[in-house]
Amino acid sequence: MAAAVVIAQALQCYKGIMDETEIRRLSVGHVLCGLAVLFSLCVPPLLLDEFSLLGTHLTWLCICSVCVVTVNVLLRLTLKPNPSTKRSSFAHKVNKLKQSGLYFFVSCLLFHGIIVLYGAPLIESIWETFLFAVLLSSFTTSRCLCILGPNFHAWIRVFSKDGAMSVWDHSLQITTICSIVGAWLGAFPIPLDWDRPWQVWPISCSLGATFGYVVGLLLAPFWIYWNRKRLTYKSR
Amino acid sequence: MKVGASVLACCCLLIQVLGLALFLRGFFPLPVRSQARKSSISEIPAEPWAGKTSNWTQLPHPLFKKVVIVLIDALRQDFVFGVKGKEHMRYVTQLIEKGSTLSYIAMATAPTVTMPRIKALMTGTIPGFIDIVVNLNSPELLEDNVIWQAKQAGKRIVFYGDDTWIKLFPKHFVESDGTTSFFVSDFTEVDDNVTRHLDDVLKRDDWDVLVLHYLGLDHIGHLTGPHSHLIGPKLYEMDFVLKKIHSALSSKDEDPSFPSLIVVCGDHGMSEAGSHGGSSDEEVQTPLVLISSAFQNKAGTFKEPEIIQQTDLAPTLALGLGLPISRSSLGMLLPAVVEHKTFREQLRFFHLNGYQLCKLLKENLRAYEKDDGVEQFKKAEKLHANWIKLYLEGNTSEVLTNLGRKLIKQYLEALQKLSASLSKQVVEYDIYSMTVGAIITLEMFFLLLICVPSALSSKAEFDLPLASPIFSLFFYMTCLVLAAVHVIVCTSTENMCFFCSISWMMAMAIMVLIAALLCVLLSVLGKIILKHKSSNEKQSSSMSSWSELDLLLLVGTLGHVLSMGASSFIEEEHQTWYFLINTLCLALSQEMCRKYFLVRKRNKMNTSDLEYMEQTDVYINEIYDAHKKELKEERLSILERFIKDNEKWIALASPGIILICCRLLRPLNQTGVQWMHRSDFGHWLTSSEHKPELSFLVGTCLVMIFVLIQGKCSLVSKVALMFGLLGVYCYRATIGHVLYPWQQDTKDITKGITEARFVYIFVLGILITGIKDLLKSHMMCADYKAKSMGLWEVYSGLVLLAALLFRPHNLVVLVFCLLIQIILTMFIWKILKYDAAQITFMHYWFGQAFFFFQGNSNTISTVDISAGFVGLENYVEIPAVLLTAFVTYSGPLLWSMHLLCYLNGEINKTSTAVAHGCFSYAIIRSLPVTVYILLVTGFRYHLFIWSVFSPKLLYEVIHLVISAGICVTFTVVDKNQVAKSEH
Known part of the structure; x- marks a missing residue:
């Protein structure tokens, strides 16, 4: 009996250490993602003429999405958040890649649809709307794809109440919700009559989403660290 | 208790x-008013003179023989003085540059709507905000005004133009022809109707005052905005009219000392979007050009027009025509108008004006003795008396002239101060x-x-x-x-x-x-x-049981209330609501996904729960569709079976369908301020070229309304509903909005009174059947079916009334409203169990969104007054006001009535559903009003207080009054229930 208790305690201890390292890995990943956003803000003005965040917003949207997706893919390859037990063949991997691409595209279309339902113009400024949808997908869907893979059931599990099983799931929840809420809040300044350049569709929303994403990235490790006791308990 | x-x-x-x-x-402060109604000539003060009374006790002689007032609706300042004016109004520009005119920029006050502005021009008062509300009616102007005074003095006045004048001044004109501003899309005929009389009347000599009110420019502004290509030709036309009048009058001017005067003015300006009513610079600044040969002598270089108040025209006109100044006028005489007169006359004019202002101030301000302007006026009056004494003694030295000049300056300062302190009184809360x-x-x-x-x-x-x-x-x-x-x-x-x-x-x-x-x-x-102290622990646990939806509903409602602190959010309130209901639908679809996709992962006990739920569903279905099954139509049962089989997918898709419906409704009516000018689908439909499309749409909508609503009605009301909806189509066809399928050309348009009354009869019939059913259920007790049927019949009666009163293209809104309600009840609330409070919140949100979907906004200008005339020969105040209120608030009203029907159906499960709904509804309505009056009190000196905050306050208060009525209905139905349960 006593031995069992000791073993359980040791396990708990081990789990704690595991979590510590996981959180550290997670933080590194988040910092890199944050740097990707920063990169998209700082580097293009040096390389491109006449680049400005507000003036050539569409270019920035493309660059930012590409950066974020690339970093996500790189992180997936280096950190391997949810290591699968099975060894998969090359064909299987290609298949998965194809599926992921399809998922990403569908999510872009879905976001586009939702944004139009929210009142974005249907035909005029369609590119703005679509690139904003791409940005949102790269903030949310690309991370999901990289962490969970193209597995719809896993997604539903993660995004339901008490469905997260690891720190990665939690960070996914937090960043996704933060980016979407950021985009949601970003829509509020649009009707104000201040006539500022950033009130033009979709600048305030994309900035809101980016801001939310970065906040989520920074917040997630701390939040998980503070709540690690409760979380380890739950994941067991 | x-x-x-x-x-x-x-x-x-x-x-x-x-x-x-x-x-x-x-x-809403009452406008500054004089207690005595009208001023008379007998009250005219004598000229001040030290010593005995002056020999000049009469009014001064008129300055002008004839006066022509050309009021061009929505004439903006730059249409005359700006680039557009120079380009299109050549004649007037030439006159201004030659120096035979006086040009001013007259500042109008908000609300910049025609009727209050006419009042301001003619009485010299600043009409209060409340005047807008009375604008629906435009009753006779009872205050003292220039037109009345002119009529009393025996002047003959001729009027052509906007019939608001005829309503304001009935029987004041010896000759008049009113044009109605009802048909906004017409901008040539309204003006031709005015101009066609011009040749005749200018030839004649039997009038003293001619008033012309041109509406075309305003109509163009409403249709296409101030930069439209239609503005130029219209200004050219106006210029031509002025040229005609000016040349006709100058050819008749025999006596150079007694010339005639042409007043060219606008009542209000035009915003960049083409509308008016607010207080932006474009709407407030109007040109005022006085043309007369009297001003010819002081020709000089053209200088920038001086800025004056619109109210200054009334005393100037009154003195120019030799009339007493209206008692409640706040304006001051324009000094340049009398500049060519002798010092004695000028001083007399200023004294008269100052005396009248002082008297008005005395009646409206207790501490009037201490007022700066009054003191200065008293001083000037004393000096004036001395001057007259010197003058009458025959002193003609330079000293007298200099003294006179000084005196005029002093008078002008006093007048300015008096006028300012009076205007301040008007905005005192x-x-x-x-x-x-x-x-x-x-x-x-x-x-x-x-x-x-x-x-x-x-x-x-x-x-x-x-x-x-x-x-x-x-x-x-x-x-x-x-x-x-x-x-x-x-x-x-x-x-x-x-x-x-x-x-x-x-x-x-x-x-x-x-x-x-x-x-x-x-x-x-x-x-x-x-x-709370005794049971502290329970409270904390109840907080954590809140779902995301509760949080959303609460945050959304509070967020909306807080957003009312910003004027832009009030102007664009529809955006807030559209945004919120979209989010609500997405939250619902998320809950739906969770319900269907996660159900497997739940515990086993859930299955029994599900079974129970299914049982209750079946039970409710039986009750709801009892009579439907009696009819047993083959098609219906197939439909039902289809719904049963695919319930999961239909339920999953239903929030999406609602979202798409809302998105489709959005471009139907553009509201708000910033995006108001965008072309919307409603305008496209109502334009005369698209009558066949509109007819098809109206027909389809009426059929859809019947299909959607008839399910729960009794046979009698079903038939009545059908005839009523047919009547609605007939009514629309008679007044020329839609066409019959067999009819090719538009026949003569009538007011459609018979048809409208025909529909009213059916509305009343359905309402009475419904109320009878309600009463029956109350008497007989436990007659559940009769009660829910009665409620539904009352609801369908209201829908029929709305179908009659709505503008024809808005029937789409009504159809979507019914459709969304059905989707919500049949698929969403049946599957996702919500309590009464949550459902009330959602209903309230949808109701608010539909308020804006039907084209309302938070400015007064979008109120559809035409609904008040449906089925009435002419304006009858009480029914017109009630019908207008109903049609304006029909969105929230229909949703809350639907809420009552739904909650009444829920009573079997939870007997307190209606009471909970009523309470939640009351609190959700009282919250914005309470916060808003505090906000408005804080903002009472805000720049937009009249144009943005006050209309919203009126909207909120009227909404609360209607909500109180709805709550009474809820209570009556609930009482019914209580009485029954006690039995």
């Missing part, structure tokens, strides 16, 4: 209406009445708020302590203090105060009410705190 939640909510709202009425009375009203409103709101836990409990009852607080010492103390405050405030205040002027008994009764409410509030609060 135990009080039911619905009764409590109902009482609270009714008392809040009282408080708001008091607040409104204080918030009656803070005391506002405070009392706000306190009552606040107390009622807090009472509602405190009652939330017990009223939303399973008993839906609230223990209201009445006896103990009333007999407490604190109550009497408060009463005494309030009475003392009342006496002190009323004896010390300088301004007029409504609450002080009502009868002593009334004021005391209100004070006692306030004190009693305060005591009740405190005692309830005390009780709750005591209870």
